[in-house]
Amino acid sequence: MKDLLKKYENRAPEIVFNWKDPETEAEGWTVINSLRGGAAGGGTRMREGLDMNEVLSLAKTMEVKFTVSGPPIGGAKSGINFNPNDPRKKGVLERWYRAVSPLLKSYYGTGGDLNVDEIHEVIPITEDAGVWHPQEGVFNGHFKPTEADKINRIGQLRLGVIKVLESPVYSPDTSKKYTVADMITGFGVAEAIKHYYDIYGGSVIGKKAVVQGFGNVGAAAAFYLAQMGAKVVGIIDREGGVIKEDGFSFDQIKEFFLHKKGNTLIADADRMIPFEEMNKRIWSLPTEIFAPCAASRLITRDQITQMIDTGLEVISCGANVPFADKEIFFGPIMEHTDEKVSLIPDFISNCGMARVFAYFMEGRVAMDDELIFNDTSDVIRKAILNIFKQNHTKTNISKTAFEIALKQLL
DSSP: OHHHHHHHSSSEEEEEEEEEEEEEEEEEEEEOOGGGGOOOOOEEEEEOOHHHHHHHHHHHHHOOOHHHSOOEEEEEEEOOOOOTTTTTTHHHHHHHHHHHHHHHTTTTTOBBTBBBBBIIIHHHHHTTTTTTTTTTTIIIIIIIOOHHHHHHHHHHHHHHHBBBBTTTOOOOOOOOOOHHHHHHHHHHHHHHHHHHHHHHHOOOOOOEEEEOOSSHHHHHHHHHHHHOOOOOOOOEEESSEEEEETTEEEEEHHHHHHOOBTBBBOOTTTTEEHHHHHHHHHHGGGSSSEEOOOOOBBOHHHHHHHHHHOOEEEEEOOOSSSSSOSSOOHHHHHHHHHHHHEEEOHHHHHHHHHHHHHHHHOOOOOOOHHHHHHHHHHHHHHHHHHHHHHSSSSSSHHHHHHHHOOOOOO
């Protein structure tokens, strides 16, 4: 696996598009790792200090993810080195998307990512740049539909991603208009754990769970885990966190979800534990399930070792590369963890949004909550079953998953 990984990581990307904004200090890159299947896909992010190597590693990550989620296309990513809180952000994005629009018309599909909003920024700004939809390049390069079919599927994709959830099974509050995009990634993180226990033995019911991060992904993962019957015993966020050693009730988790502000956990003053204290206590809290859903590359070897020592069984990654390794994919902390417990890699557990795009692009489908969410669940289950067929043990799950993916790509 390591030889395959080294070969894949060292292979030069097919296309690197570099842009320097004429009006500000902003600089941007689109990296297309390959045009596998005639197209490539990956979102657009903005942060100060971003460089081309970060975009390249994310493009390679997307390509691995597409081996699970579909469609079978190349990985890509766009990144802009600029402060997203700068009032000139909108102008930067407008000039960026005008510059990159020929790629978006031909073979590259994009979406929202870190500090760039899919609904309020990507879709309207690309439209103004003459692109029908941010995924138009994937339709043209990979699917090659007729003009009429392309119009229908683009309409379906546009409506599907922002569809308001009507079922209380999938929405914490149907009156608050949570969308597919709000909930699907966290749903996949929780479903990966459910399928893991179904396939490898055991049940999610009654298992203690710790969730790191309480943005869209972490909050949704906690909601669905509690709904399944897991006992969420701890949530750690940027400002602090909460602990209840016998587990919060489903209603309490739902309350945390409904009262969060943006991506921040909100709790009563007597319940909220300051970050420094939380960061000391959470790693030694007895738990069987861990869902890291915060930023990338945060978890240290010492932290994960403490969790393993207190009975950790399975990790479902909501964050891309949650371990503090410098390697693109499989560094020493991740390898150590994979050898000790069941580690479901990010490209399987957090593939929900990529799968939703594929689902709506592949053909005409019904706009039904259950069908959309079941499709993501089925894709994740199939990926875990494929691992189990090659590896019946509860360790080296990520190693096996990478072997399966890389054999498709090399």
